[in-house]
Amino acid sequence: MPSIFTKIVRGEIPAHKVAETDEFLAFLDINPLAEGHTLAIPKKEIDYIFDIEDEHLAGLMAFAKRVAKAIEAVVPCERIGVSVIGLEVPHTHIHLIPINDIDDMNFSKPKLSPSPEELAELAAAIRREYEE
Numbered sequence: 001m002p003s004i005f006t007k008i009v010r011g012e013i014p015a016h017k018v019a020e021t022d023e024f025l026a027f028l029d030i031n032p033l034a035e036g037h038t039l040a041i042p043k044k045e046i047d048y049i050f051d052i053e054d055e056h057l058a059g060l061m062a063f064a065k066r067v068a069k070a071i072e073a074v075v076p077c078e079r080i081g082v083s084v085i086g087l088e089v090p091h092t093h094i095h096l097i098p099i100n101d102i103d104d105m106n107f108s109k110p111k112l113s114p115s116p117e118e119l120a121e122l123a124a125a126i127r128r129e130y131e132e
């Protein structure tokens, strides 16, 4: 069965996309830890990040870097924290999270619940920065 992220890649379910290439996609996390929390994924469904072939993994990291720079330009923060967990969705995704404090990376904290309108507006702003 395809992962929920493969369904996003195929356009079968909606997502607030911020960046896309032939191989990679980035979209806002639907239950963010912080405003601007974004997931960068390979379009090819591979569960575990360290099963990704070297060149593809390097491409994913370079993509995540460019997305992080775009997030930083929109969301005031000290830096973008990076985390890979994958216990919930078995399709590699890099969490890119605007942080000011170590606690901002605490995945046990209650998540935010932004409205679809807020997510759409934020995604558009990040997309503009990414495309510049």
Ligand code: AMP
Residues within 6 Å of the ligand: 004, 015, 027, 028, 029, 030, 031, 032, 039, 084, 085, 086, 087, 088, 089, 090, 093
């Ligand atoms: P994990 O697999 O533990 O790294 O967490 C999966 C992440 O994916 C969580 O932060 C979820 O909020 C996020 N997530 C799950 N479904 C969606 C979706 N349809 N759109 C955006 N983010 C999602």
